[in-house]
Amino acid sequence: MKKGCRISTIKSDHGGKFQNERFDKFCDKHGIKHNFSAPRTPQQNVVVERKNRSLEELARTLLNATDLPKYFWADAVSTTWYVLNRVLIQPIFVTSEIFD
Numbered sequence: 882m883k884k885g886c887r888i889s890t891i892k893s894d895h896g897g898k899f900q901n902e903r904f905d906k907f908c909d910k911h912g913i914k915h916n917f918s919a920p921r922t923p924q925q926n927v928v929v930e931r932k933n934r935s936l937e938e939l940a941r942t943l944l945n946a947t948d949l950p951k952y953f954w955a956d957a958v959s960t961t962w963y964v965l966n967r968v969l970i971q972p973i974f975v976t977s978e979i980f981d
Contacts, residue, residue, distance in 0.1 A: 887911075888911075888913055889912075889913065889914065890913065890914045890915075890916060891908065891913055891914070891915050891916070892916045892917070892918060893915070893916075893917060893918070894917065894918050899915070900917075932965075935965070936958060936961055936962060936965065937958075939961040939964075939965070940954065940957040940958045940960075940961045941957075943957045943960065943961060944957050
């Protein structure tokens with residue numbers, strides 16, 4: 882709530898971590914909709930896996946570039962997560978019209 886925003890929806894897989902009565906009650910109490918991805922569809926997890934891989938690579942790069950020891954891993958991940966959530970990256974789509 883630091884920015885005056887609130888979470889309205891959470892989407893997760895059927896992994897079990899967030900499939901419990903306690904979490905459901907929490908979501909209901911705070912007015913959060915909890916949606917699940919379709920079962921047995923790993924292609925929906927590709928975006929999340931790519932984001933996690935980018936996060937790990939950036940954290941590793943940050944640690945290597947600054948010669949910090951590995952026990953700063955959590956801080957490096959936290960810092961890269963903070964930066965990734967604030968950097969606006971939009972893909973550039975090239976259409977054939979440009980080259981006609």
